[in-house]
Amino acid sequence: MSSMANECSNLKVLNIGRVPKITDVCATQMMLCFKNLTSLNVTGLNAIRDRVVHHIVRQCPKLESLTLSSCPCVTDVSLVEVSTYLPTIRYFDVSGCKKVTDTGVQAIAMSCHHLQYLDLSSTQIGKRGICLLANYCKETLECVKLSFCKDITEDAVKKMCQNCKRLKLLHLYGCMTIHNVKAIQDVNRKVEVHFDLSVSTSYRIK
Template identity: 25%
Template sequence: MERRCAEESTDIGGEEEEVEVEEALWNKETIPRVMKIVCTCIKLHQRDLISLLLVSPWLHRTLISHPSIWLVIDLHEMNNAGDRLVAALSLPRYHNVKNINLEFARDIEDKNFEILKSKFVDALKNLESLNLNGCQKISDKGVEVITSICPNLAAFSIYWNVRVTDIGVKHLVRNCKRITDLNLSGCKNITEQSLHLIADNYRDLESLNLTRCIKLTDGGLQQILLNCYSLQSLNLYALSSFTDEAYKKISLLSHLRFLDLCGAQNLTDDGLRSIANCRKLVSLNLTWCIHVTDVGVKAIAESCSSLELLSLFGIVGVTDRCLEALCKCCSGTLTTLDVNGCVGIKKRARDELLQLFPKLKCFKVHS
């Protein structure tokens, strides 16, 4: 009996030793491979990282010891996002987070930001990008609270929020001095005051989206164009109140690459000729710019030789002559051209367009 017990004890000890050897070998070979993937893979999702924490204690410790892989908190479209955000920031590994994505996250409210400020006031000191798109429960108060603890914020997006007003923008410019990318698309309650605040405080602004901000007029836009001369992207989609006097000042933006003027019903060829001075334009949306003719498009073609995307959708005043001008100057760069609804253009068939613009890949911007 004693002999048998001794043999069994030896077997168990041998098995344990064998398991330890296998684990050591796994740690030596597999963990470095995993870390190589984690540190070089651009799009490894946060959920995958968290799953890896559960694989083994050794991998858990190794992952935690690399702060560079915990720079993003992505809770977009998640339920209980407010509580999840608070829970995440309670973990030391997220205390150097640079990017928080709450786009269309549910259950994110002002009170969640108030909790963050009361408990983790230093956790967001390095935050550079905050996406609050579709977070419709966030008000001016929430903007005030969250921006007060994000002094290094460079990109702020709060698309489709009708609760935010000029007061929220006032808090933003007061608390965050380094904004270069600002998305206020669908914030229908901001007015001229917000544009003046932006123009006075963000002279290094590179990207601005004012889509459907319907209370804006020429005065505020002109102030932006006069002060924010570093703009590379300007989105004025679905804003019909501006006039040529404002559009002409877009010519001041010598670095502009992306311009969306969809629905600019007051834009004329005179305004478009001025915009043609933005010679670095790569993308130009003129959908439903009903007063534009061949004259304006020709000016764009002759000056903007790097154009890759152009939409003329729904413009009845353009003809094949504008295509000839575009072919002469932009045939080697255009990859997207939308002339649907341009009844004056007869060469609208795909094959005909490809003969003029051999690099075309997309024939429809709007549907």
């Protein structure tokens, strides 16, 4: 990995997700060479902690897409770092990061006004986080995934659909607090909603 970093300094897209031997030191050192990265995927790496994310976002200012999915050590601190150093990010995935809450989402919502794709599935986001997205990311959001978020409310999701006029796709798989998907449909007929409370089928609104 060190050799690749030294020889491929102009690399723009990097996916090192599920590579078990990546360490926090390795990841940090690699980012020193990748000033031109626009897309980074580190899915499922235990080595990715808040301090590593800090180095990533500072060393890679051109990042438009960042996937931190299923990184168990990522917390709200990482989202604050992203909001501070990558305000122009367009694609952000923290699905499966169990320590992400409304506090982190607030930082993203308040600063990242170019955000188009956001995956918060299986995080601790709740009503407050959804409402913040509805208020501050309403001009850009096109795809939001909230599957298995147990604390979101139907009213908050409706508000997001109503405010976010560019929203096209919404995932609500396993969201047991959502009972009336038709009500969400009535708010914004342009949103394609995928949901399945039993996680066995899907429902598409057109």
